[in-house]
Amino acid sequence: MSQEEIKVVGLSRRSWLAAWGALGAHAIVLGCKSKLPRGGALSKNEKSGRDGAKGKSSTAWPREGWSEVTPFLALDEQAKLHIVVARSEMGQGVRTTMAMLVAEELDLPWEQVRVIQAAGDARYGNQNTDGSTSARTQYKVLRRMGAAARMMLMAAAAKRWGVSAEQVSTKEGKIFDKSGQRSFTYAELMKDAAGLDVPKKPKLREPKDFRLISTAVKSVDTPAIVSGQSRYGIDVKLPELRIVSVERCPYRGGSLAKLDKTKALAVPGVEQVIRLKAVPAPVHGPEAVAVVAKNTWSAIQGRRALKCEWKPGPYGKIDTQGVESKLKQNMDAAGEVVRSSGDVAAQLAKADKSKKLERDYEVGYLPHQPMEPLACTAWFRDGKLEVWAPTQAPQRARRELAKALDLSEDAIQVHVTLLGGGFGRKGQPDFVVEAALVAKAAKVPVKVLWSREDEIQHGFYRPAARQRLSAVLDPQGKIQAWQHRCSYGSIMSTFNPKRLAPAGWETAQGMTTMPLDIPHVEMSIVPFDSPLRIGWVRSVHHLFHAQAVSCFVDELAQLAQQDPIAFYLKHLPKKKRIEIVTADSKRTQKVDTGRLRAVIEELQRRSAFDPKKNMGFAAHASFRSAAAAAMQVEVKEGKLRVNKVWMVVDCGRVIHPHHARGQVEGAVIFGLSAAFYGKVDLHEGSVQQSNFHDLPVCRIDASPEMDIAFIGQELDPTGVGEPPVPPIAPALLNAVFAATGKRFYDLPLSKHFRV
Amino acid sequence: MPEYEISVNKRKQRIQVAADTPLLWVLRDELALVGTKFGCGRALCGACTVHLDGKAVRSCGLPVSAVGNKEVTTIEGLSEKGDHPVQKAWIEVDVPQCGYCQSGQIMQAASLLAANKNPSLAEIRTGMIGNICRCGTYPRIEKAIQLVVQQTQNKAKESEGK
Numbered sequence: 001m002s003q004e005e006i007k008v009v010g011l012s013r014r015s016w017l018a019a020w021g022a023l024g025a026h027a028i029v030l031g032c033k034s035k036l037p038r039g040g041a042l043s044k045n046e047k048s049g050r051d052g053a054k055g056k057s058s059t060a061w062p063r064e065g066w067s068e069v070t071p072f073l074a075l076d077e078q079a080k081l082h083i084v085v086a087r088s089e090m091g092q093g094v095r096t097t098m099a100m101l102v103a104e105e106l107d108l109p110w111e112q113v114r115v116i117q118a119a120g121d122a123r124y125g126n127q128n129t130d131g132s133t134s135a136r137t138q139y140k141v142l143r144r145m146g147a148a149a150r151m152m153l154m155a156a157a158a159k160r161w162g163v164s165a166e167q168v169s170t171k172e173g174k175i176f177d178k179s180g181q182r183s184f185t186y187a188e189l190m191k192d193a194a195g196l197d198v199p200k201k202p203k204l205r206e207p208k209d210f211r212l213i214s215t216a217v218k219s220v221d222t223p224a225i226v227s228g229q230s231r232y233g234i235d236v237k238l239p240e241l242r243i244v245s246v247e248r249c250p251y252r253g254g255s256l257a258k259l260d261k262t263k264a265l266a267v268p269g270v271e272q273v274i275r276l277k278a279v280p281a282p283v284h285g286p287e288a289v290a291v292v293a294k295n296t297w298s299a300i301q302g303r304r305a306l307k308c309e310w311k312p313g314p315y316g317k318i319d320t321q322g323v324e325s326k327l328k329q330n331m332d333a334a335g336e337v338v339r340s341s342g343d344v345a346a347q348l349a350k351a352d353k354s355k356k357l358e359r360d361y362e363v364g365y366l367p368h369q370p371m372e373p374l375a376c377t378a379w380f381r382d383g384k385l386e387v388w389a390p391t392q393a394p395q396r397a398r399r400e401l402a403k404a405l406d407l408s409e410d411a412i413q414v415h416v417t418l419l420g421g422g423f424g425r426k427g428q429p430d431f432v433v434e435a436a437l438v439a440k441a442a443k444v445p446v447k448v449l450w451s452r453e454d455e456i457q458h459g460f461y462r463p464a465a466r467q468r469l470s471a472v473l474d475p476q477g478k479i480q481a482w483q484h485r486c487s488y489g490s491i492m493s494t495f496n497p498k499r500l501a502p503a504g505w506e507t508a509q510g511m512t513t514m515p516l517d518i519p520h521v522e523m524s525i526v527p528f529d530s531p532l533r534i535g536w537v538r539s540v541h542h543l544f545h546a547q548a549v550s551c552f553v554d555e556l557a558q559l560a561q562q563d564p565i566a567f568y569l570k571h572l573p574k575k576k577r578i579e580i581v582t583a584d585s586k587r588t589q590k591v592d593t594g595r596l597r598a599v600i601e602e603l604q605r606r607s608a609f610d611p612k613k614n615m616g617f618a619a620h621a622s623f624r625s626a627a628a629a630a631m632q633v634e635v636k637e638g639k640l641r642v643n644k645v646w647m648v649v650d651c652g653r654v655i656h657p658h659h660a661r662g663q664v665e666g667a668v669i670f671g672l673s674a675a676f677y678g679k680v681d682l683h684e685g686s687v688q689q690s691n692f693h694d695l696p697v698c699r700i701d702a703s704p705e706m707d708i709a710f711i712g713q714e715l716d717p718t719g720v721g722e723p724p725v726p727p728i729a730p731a732l733l734n735a736v737f738a739a740t741g742k743r744f745y746d747l748p749l750s751k752h753f754r755v
Numbered sequence: 756m757p758e759y760e761i762s763v764n765k766r767k768q769r770i771q772v773a774a775d776t777p778l779l780w781v782l783r784d785e786l787a788l789v790g791t792k793f794g795c796g797r798a799l800c801g802a803c804t805v806h807l808d809g810k811a812v813r814s815c816g817l818p819v820s821a822v823g824n825k826e827v828t829t830i831e832g833l834s835e836k837g838d839h840p841v842q843k844a845w846i847e848v849d850v851p852q853c854g855y856c857q858s859g860q861i862m863q864a865a866s867l868l869a870a871n872k873n874p875s876l877a878e879i880r881t882g883m884i885g886n887i888c889r890c891g892t893y894p895r896i897e898k899a900i901q902l903v904v905q906q907t908q909n910k911a912k913e914s915e916g917k
Contacts, residue, residue, distance in 0.1 A: 091853030091890040216849070225854035226845045227837030228790020228830030232855055235789040243784070268756060268773065295784040297776045371794050371802055371855040371889045420792070420855025421889050452795040662852055662892070669891030692799040692887065701880045703893035 024077025372420020671728025
């Protein structure tokens with residue numbers, strides 16, 4: 001979403017929701033309205049993968065054009081700022097950074113800021129917390145809001161003093177006239193300012209004048225977190241709330257053949273056992289049996305006492321081996337060409353064997369494992385539904401709830417709680433819809449609590465993928481031809497099960513956007529019908545595309561007997577930005593090669609990169625940012641250890657240095673976890689792993705020393721939550737090669753080392 | 756249904772639950788102390804860590820019937836005003852990302868530091884290895900624990916000086 005799709009509008013004090021707190025006699029209240037995307041409030045993915053399912057749409061605003069107005073911020077009588085944050089907090093610090101943007105332009109002390117979490121409502125514009133977009137898309141929108149309020153206060157002061165608005169300035173909640181003799185606090189001017197018109201074009205501050213942005217202000221949620229007072233999806237309380245544990249069909253598309261609920265109902269505290277029908281795409285809710293009980297332990301025990309016989313569906317016989325051999329076969333199938341230039345086939349045919357390389361790369365299904373498993377509370381009464389969910393996509397949840405319960409969106413409220421981690425899993429609406437269906441059938445407010453086993457076994461996984469890369473070097477050791485073939489299940493299949501081929505935006509996540517300057521290029525994909533549901537996991541397909549591309553280039557450098565970084569830079573176009581024409585997308589794909597080069601050069605300098613010191617390198621551009629990683633490892637008696645990681649990131653201006661750095665640190669740990677352990681196996685159509693013992697993630701002992709640097713601060717912010725993840729696995733694999741002389745092409749590495 | 760009397764955060768509580776109910780669910784469902792989190796249900800992740808007579812235990816694997824007359828302390832009871840040295844260090848370093856695992860991390864760290872006032876980095880890692888943080892705040896957890904150690908030592912020196 002671009003910056004311009006939200007408008008700032010002045011509102012009366014009365015439009016402020018009472019539930020958000022009293023504002024006093026005088027207040028500036030600003031609202032927003034958002035431009036609804038053409039075709040209604042659907043995300044791009046939903047539109048291009050629409051399943052045609054009918055749902056009642058909201059009547060509150062037209063499906064196209066501008067939405068109605070909703071309050072967004074208030075400066076109350078005491079000049080305390082109440083700011084609605086419409087994105088979901090899952091650890092990236094969004095509630096702090098979004099509020100900072102407003103407070104910066106308002107020139108308000110940070111202590112006077114209070115955050116209100118928005119419910120799911122299209123009037124706020126895009127609320128999807130995904131794609132590392134919050135800072136990028138909200139950077140100017142939110143600042144404009146703060147600037148508008150500040151200009152109103154300045155106008156009020158100027159009027160009182162009888163001077164022009166240019167004669168007054170602000171500093172930390174106060175207004176001064178040019179002489180410096182007179183001043184007002186904001187609070188003293190609220191009465192005058194509240195009645196003024198909202199400026200149409202609020203003037204933003206120059207970055208050199210920033211006072212909060214680029215400083216590590218105190219996080220709004222930390223005090224509550226460390227005293228155990230912060231509330232997540234799992235923590236919602238309601239009167240007469242029942243707890244629910246759900247046994248779901250272990251096979252995708254399978255069904256319930258037989259149910260004996262006698263023993264479950266005999267468990268003390270169990271009140272109801274409810275059969276749930278499958279919910280079609282894009283929700284993909286499985287057939288299931290819900291045990292409704294007075295408390296959690298009864299629900300868990302009741303579920304254990306259920307006797308369910310499941311009929312495997314179309315995927316009921318598939319094992320991991322079957323997935324892998326099909327993907328392997330697909331490497332030789334006729335693929336759809338997604339990017340092509342020159343004549344790769346001819347180059348490969350005539351090349352000398354010693355100048356040619358072909359390698360296959362394999363990854364498996366990867367679940368998310370957020371520390372808070374899924375949980376959702378739902379209350380259905382008087383034809384209206386209220387849900388409380390740790391969701392990354394409250395508007396999407398609301399739409400799917402409307403369809404599944406045959407309600408108007410106006411009859412549905414989706415409250416967003418804090419998320420105990422998300423990583424993409426909590427953008428899916430399945431767990432919200434499921435809770436609502438249980439609530440409706442049970443006729444009591446319910447909280448559906450997922451176990452860790454449920455989370456791991458009923459995910460929307462990063463797809464299992466196989467990639468084949470082939471290349472030819474010319475006599476000077478430059479890459480002459482490049483062939484890349486991929487096969488994996490498409491995320492589009494989540495929206496439309498018939499759509500199996502990856503879309504242009506999927507291949508553009510590191511495959512077709514391979515930026516190196518190579519005369520002959522051919523890229524193709526072969527669709528794969530996935531036995532597991534596919535979704536986005538932090539950094540999405542960049543994860544495996546970057547791994548294959550970066551590891552392959554590293555091996556080509558070895559073949560050319562050149563330093564890996566020098567080899568990469570030699571092929572990287574000198575231009576600041578390149579545009580790549582692909583066959584599977586109407587848009588040209590842009591890659592900021594200048595940013596990529598800059599992070600690599602800075603990395604080379606900081607890390608004193610030297611493969612002889614067991615170091616590996618990888619770099620990747622994603623979510624409009626660029627990241628380069630170097631890793632130093634040691635292998636002793638089969639035990640692999642990462643000693644140090646260097647990362648250089650260009651994500652433009654860093655709004656909150658502590659949180660941005662935290663995202664990079666977290667990305668290192670997340671990337672290492674995926675590379676070390678990340679894969680679930682299938683046996684007869686169902687997922688075999690169940691908890692942290694058989695699907696571990698990195699613990700504190702695996703946390704390496706980190707050297708992290710940000711460059712490119714003069715540009716507006718781009719993504720930081722995801723971009724540092726893709727280079728991790730390839731930098732690790734390349735470092736393992738540097739240390740052992742062996743290359744590994746399949747993840748996870750726990751197959752080959754103790755990690 | 757059997758009745759139990761347990762002491763939680765220095766308050767006696769009577770509850771009627773099945774004998775095998777894990778302490779975690781007693782705290783969360785019966786006593787509304789939801790600061791203690793559920794993460795795995797199998798004592799693998801540490802999100803549910805509380806103190807039993809000052810020592811860190813996983814409440815998801817501890818049946819309420821095994822608590823006896825031992826004192827249970829949860830994150831809500833670690834200090835009166837959220838100002839235990841570990842909590843203060845956690846705020847100063849601004850450790851949390853999503854924060855979900857942090858109650859458990861803090862309870863584990865407090866227990867570790869009660870037993871060892873000056874742990875080395877290796878001892879910190881061994882002591883904290885049972886607590887998973889999926890956001891990857893490990894470097895900050897280490898830093899915060901080291902800060903507590905340093906502050907405790909500074910305090911000790913100050914009082915020696917007096």
